[in-house]
Every structure is written in structure tokens, then in C-alpha cells.
Amino acid sequence: MRFVDALGVLSKSSSFAVSTESDRDEGLTRIKSNLYVAMPIEEDFMSLLAQISEESKKIIFLCGSSGDGKSELMLRAKQAFTQHYIHFHLDATHSFEPHDNAIVTLDRIFDEFDKGSHSLVIGINIGMLGNYSEEAKNKNISDKIKKYLEFKEKSDDFNFVNFEDYPKFEITETNYKSDFITRLLKRITSPSSELYQLYIKDESEGLNSTDYLKFLNYKLLCNEKVQEVVVELLLKVRLFRNQFITARTFLDLIYELICQKDYLFNNLFSCNNNEILEKVIEFDPSRLRTKTIDRFVIGYELDSLTQEFEIFKQSLKAELMIGSLNNSNSYIRLFYILKFEDIGNNFHKKFTEDFSESLLSNYLEVYRHHIYYDAVKSRSVLRNFYNKELLSAIRSYINKKAPYLGDEQFLIAEYDEYKVISHLKIGPDFSALEKDQPKYNNGHFDVYIRIKDFCDEENDPTLVFSVDINLYELLSRLRAGYRPNKNDRSVVVMLNEIVNRLLIFANKSNQINFKSSFEEIKFIREDSCIEVGY
Structure with missing residues (x-):
């Protein structure tokens, strides 16, 4: 076999891109097998299959996106577990008959499962799983799938192994x-x-x-x-x-x-x-x-x-x-x-300096201090991030029509020549961050903002939202005076959601000012009284 011919095994257009049970060129098959890498998902999947006994009656879904390796893993599992009481359906996007679709085929498979005593192992795209949850004839199966998709709920007899839960990168x-x-x-x-x-x-x-x-x-x-x-x-x-x-x-x-x-x-x-x-x-x-x-x-x-x-x-x-x-x-x-x-x-x-990934390295540092939070090592770094980067950028975005406003002032409305300004003290909530340690290393982190001196039984004074690298980049650019345009639409939607949540608190502030070019009226609430001043 020639080197240039063997390279074809790597191509998505190759017949080897998807593993099947058919016989093919032994040399190329050997090269494809040599490229296979066993990952933690395989260990967990095989461990679940090993727990199946003749007395148990289980359903296991192997879920993921197209091309992530479900077919290869399902084929390996079928070859490793040949017991008569374990039935495999390698690809839930396929049907058994030309006139049937994948939904009808799955209905038939689950009918056989209900009537039989075997366990069932199904490889399925996450999109197909969602479609089937809406169209399934078996309501019990449909409810179990919906609970998983919405709440990640599993059970001993109804389990899901999802490639999305095994990220390709770990920070x-x-x-x-x-x-x-x-x-x-x-x-x-x-x-x-x-x-x-x-x-x-x-x-x-x-x-x-x-x-x-x-x-x-x-x-x-x-x-x-x-x-x-x-x-x-x-x-x-x-x-x-x-x-x-x-x-x-x-x-x-x-x-x-x-x-x-x-x-x-x-x-x-x-x-x-x-x-x-x-x-x-x-x-x-x-x-x-x-x-x-x-x-x-x-x-x-x-x-x-x-x-x-x-x-x-x-x-x-x-x-x-x-x-x-x-x-x-x-x-x-x-x-x-x-x-x-x-x-x-x-x-x-x-x-080298021109190729330095400063935005990436800065983001990863802040990310690590959130994900691997340490009260001693992380507080000074995160306090600087919250006060000088995050809150400064959000305040700049809210006050873009009144850039002269102070650190605790937020523009919440305009009426003719008057600007309505809320006074709000905000800062990082480290106790909430320490309490709510994340379970997954998924490329974004949650920030925790505390609304200080705020009393409202209907609203938790801690504001929590996620920051990914795109939002982090936008915040960095906002601090430098950047104004978003239509190309930033998706990340601006995220920012506007955060701003709207923050303005709910700003509208309930204990101090609201009405300011024009020639006068300023202050409304300060203390207990049940409102003091008006100029």
C-alpha cells in the first residue's frame, strides 16, 4: 500500500469515515483501526454495558452530534458484548424498510423492548433524540427523553451517555x-x-x-x-x-x-x-x-x-x-x-510578540480563578476583574449617553432634557462564587454581582450570568471606547440581557436623580419616607 493512498482514510468523503459492519479493504481497515483513540466516554459507556445482566431490563442511549464517533463506539460495543439479552440499534437515523422513517423504526424497536426481556442500546444524534421525544408513540419513553433533555435526568434502567458531556478541551x-x-x-x-x-x-x-x-x-x-x-x-x-x-x-x-x-x-x-x-x-x-x-x-x-x-x-x-x-x-x-x-x-x-494571544491568555486567567476559585489566591485577581473590567464596561455601555456619570450612577431613562439617574452600589459576590462551584469545564464561567444596600424580598440581590470569550472580548473593547455594530449582534444580545437584569435593580434604587443642564433633583428613600433635595 502507498502512503498517498492510505491518507484517503482520513477524508470525510472516504467510505471509512463511518464505521459499519461491512467487509472492506483489510489494509485500510487496519490503518483506520490504528487511528482509533479510546476516550473516557468509551470507558463509561462500556462500564454501563458491563452492568447489564440477563435479569436487568435497561435502555442506554449513546448520544451526540454527527461525526463524533458514535458509530465506531457502537460497533466496538456490539463486538464486545455478544450476549443474547443485549440488543443494539447502531444508528437511530436509519429505518429497516424503504417505506418507513426513523421514527417508525424506533417505535417498533421500543414495542419489541416492552414485549421482550432484553436490554436495548441505541446510537442516536441529539437532534433526532429531541425529534423522537415529540413524536414517540410510547409516552413513557417520550417522557423519559424529555426529562433528560430538559433536566439531564437519568435512572438505573434508563440512561444516557452523551458526547457533549465529554469536552474535547480542558482548561x-x-x-x-x-x-x-x-x-x-x-x-x-x-x-x-x-x-x-x-x-x-x-x-x-x-x-x-x-x-x-x-x-x-x-x-x-x-x-x-x-x-x-x-x-x-x-x-x-x-x-x-x-x-x-x-x-x-x-x-x-x-x-x-x-x-x-x-x-x-x-x-x-x-x-x-x-x-x-x-x-x-x-x-x-x-x-x-x-x-x-x-x-x-x-x-x-x-x-x-x-x-x-x-x-x-x-x-x-x-x-x-x-x-x-x-x-x-x-x-x-x-x-x-x-x-x-x-x-x-x-x-x-x-x-513572537505579534503572535501573542493576550486576549486568550487574559480570558483563561480570569476563567481559572472562577472555575478553580481559591479564597486566598483568587480574590485580588477577581476583584480587579470585576471592578476595573466587568463593571466598568457594563457601566460604560449603560451610560454611553452620559459618560460623565460617576461609578455608582446609572442612566435609566431620559425625559426631554432630563436624565434619570439611579444610584447603585455593586461589586463581586465572592461568597456566592465559592458556594456555587461549577461542575463542568465548558469554556465559560459564571460571574456573581452583589447589589449592595438593597432590600427587596422579591429579588435576590445577587446577579448571576455567564461570560464566554466573545462577551469578554466585547467588554474589553467597550472599556476602550468601542461602540457595537451589527456584526456584534449575537454577543450584544447577551450583554443587553445582563443590562436589563441590572436595570431592574437600578429602577428600585434608594436614590434617583433627575438631572438637566441647569438643575438636579434628588429623591432619596429612607425607610417609608422619600426626601427631596436639590
Whole structure:
């Protein structure tokens, strides 16, 4: 088997993209099996199946999105558990008869379950699960599914294992990691893998063939420092664009990086044949406008770069077999994917600061102090975040028509020339944060704002809401004077929800001022009396 043929196993258009029970090419099947990575979801799923006995009567749903690996895991489970009292339905989007649909097929399967004594294991897309909960003939099954979808409710005899509960990225106390992606990359690029062995066998001939870029790209991907950059990019795509990364889409991404008709670093930022890479394009480093990058681009266009760059190009040729590139954008992208690697005279390290992910690193720091809250270590960091970043940005957004207002003043209405101003003392609620420790590491964190000196039995004086990296970025830009536009629509909706909740408290403040250009009237409530002053 040739290396370039074996790469086809990675493609989403390959017949190997979805695991089935049919017989196929043994060599390619072996390579596909070699790429399989067992993850915690498999351990939990297999553990549940091991608990099924002939006396028990259970239903287990394996749920997730298209391409996340349900078919592979269901097939492995069916091969491992061959007991007659466990029945498998590998794909709940399929029907048994041409004239039936998936809903009818599931109704039939559950009818057989009710009449029989066996347990049932079903692989199903989460969307299909929702559809079936509305259309199911069996009301008991429908109610159980709805309770799970709404409240995550499970039981001993009716369980759900969901890929969404096993995030591909974990933000740790000191860094971030993706066991799924790094282990899959190792399977693809480690010297013990079948792909690598085929690469070594065909390398000398392949580098002198029309497929030479596939060999160069694969070799570049084998570099662990390049893999670090790929993982970092995928984390940004996950956080900024909420892109769900499945085994199938990731393997297809690797296929596109290696097999598209350009160098890997250009494929990474210009390919739109993969749903993940469509998002990666948004983070193309050649779009950055910094003094160092702009000087390089101008120098390249004028052919006036220093000898240092020429020496670096020689190192690229000698160490990575990368010759002269056609444009400055390609070099910027190359510098980016090599930013953790040492090459020759390290000319590319001049751009390290330009490639620094300050927004990401700042967000992750605040995220960690919320998720791994420590009263001693976290309070000073979070107090600074709440007072100087979060609350400052929200106040600036509310008071955009009255930027002169003080820290405890909020513009709540305008009547002709009068502005109605509420006085509200707000700050972080660390006791609530410490009490409500999150259970999941899901890429966003909850903030807790305490409305001080507020007495209202109908409203809890603690305001809780979630912050993701997009809202965090908008808050940062608001502090710098930015005004949102139509491109910020989705994240502004989140911000407006927060503002509206805060204004409920502001409208019930103990002090309301009516202010115009020539006078100010103050209304101050104390107990059951309202004092009016000027």
C-alpha cells in the first residue's frame, strides 16, 4: 500500500469515515483501526454495558452530534458484548424498510423492548433524540427523553451517555489541554503508526514526485511544536466560534492540511473544505496589522529585507525542505506555525510578540480563578476583574449617553432634557462564587454581582450570568471606547440581557436623580419616607 493512498482514510468523503459492519479493504481497515483513540466516554459507556445482566431490563442511549464517533463506539460495543439479552440499534437515523422513517423504526424497536426481556442500546444524534421525544408513540419513553433533555435526568434502567458531556478541551489550573486531539495526532504521526511507516517507505520516491507536498506537509505535521500551534488554534475556534470538534471532522481537517495543493501553513488558513478550517481562516495571522509585520511585508515587496532573512530561508530549505515562497502572507503564516520551534537563526522569533494571544491568555486567567476559585489566591485577581473590567464596561455601555456619570450612577431613562439617574452600589459576590462551584469545564464561567444596600424580598440581590470569550472580548473593547455594530449582534444580545437584569435593580434604587443642564433633583428613600433635595 502507498502512503498517498492510505491518507484517503482520513477524508470525510472516504467510505471509512463511518464505521459499519461491512467487509472492506483489510489494509485500510487496519490503518483506520490504528487511528482509533479510546476516550473516557468509551470507558463509561462500556462500564454501563458491563452492568447489564440477563435479569436487568435497561435502555442506554449513546448520544451526540454527527461525526463524533458514535458509530465506531457502537460497533466496538456490539463486538464486545455478544450476549443474547443485549440488543443494539447502531444508528437511530436509519429505518429497516424503504417505506418507513426513523421514527417508525424506533417505535417498533421500543414495542419489541416492552414485549421482550432484553436490554436495548441505541446510537442516536441529539437532534433526532429531541425529534423522537415529540413524536414517540410510547409516552413513557417520550417522557423519559424529555426529562433528560430538559433536566439531564437519568435512572438505573434508563440512561444516557452523551458526547457533549465529554469536552474535547480542558482548561486546567495552569494551562489547557486536549487529550483527544493530542492523542489522535500521535496516532497519525508517531513513528510506530502505520501511516508513518508507509511515509518512511515511500519518502525518497514521494519527495521527487508530483505528490511531494503531501510528504512535506506530513513531515511538518509530525513536528510536536507545530502540533502545539494546531491545538492552540482549535482551542480558539472552540471558544470563539463554539465549534464542536468531532473525530470525523478533525481527521478530515488533517487530510485537508496534508493533501491540499499548497504548503500545510497555507492550507491551514485558506482551506474552506472543512467546517473547522472555515473558522480557522478567521484567525489567519497574515491579517494582523502590527509594526513588525507591516515592516516585513513592505521589505518583502521592495526586496529590501536583510541578509538575516536570506540566511533563515537557507535553514528552511535545509531543515524543512521548504523553498522560496511566493508572497509575504505565506511567510507570515509559516512564522506563525513555527513560533514555538527553533530554526536556524530564528528570524521568525522577531514576530513572537505579534503572535501573542493576550486576549486568550487574559480570558483563561480570569476563567481559572472562577472555575478553580481559591479564597486566598483568587480574590485580588477577581476583584480587579470585576471592578476595573466587568463593571466598568457594563457601566460604560449603560451610560454611553452620559459618560460623565460617576461609578455608582446609572442612566435609566431620559425625559426631554432630563436624565434619570439611579444610584447603585455593586461589586463581586465572592461568597456566592465559592458556594456555587461549577461542575463542568465548558469554556465559560459564571460571574456573581452583589447589589449592595438593597432590600427587596422579591429579588435576590445577587446577579448571576455567564461570560464566554466573545462577551469578554466585547467588554474589553467597550472599556476602550468601542461602540457595537451589527456584526456584534449575537454577543450584544447577551450583554443587553445582563443590562436589563441590572436595570431592574437600578429602577428600585434608594436614590434617583433627575438631572438637566441647569438643575438636579434628588429623591432619596429612607425607610417609608422619600426626601427631596436639590
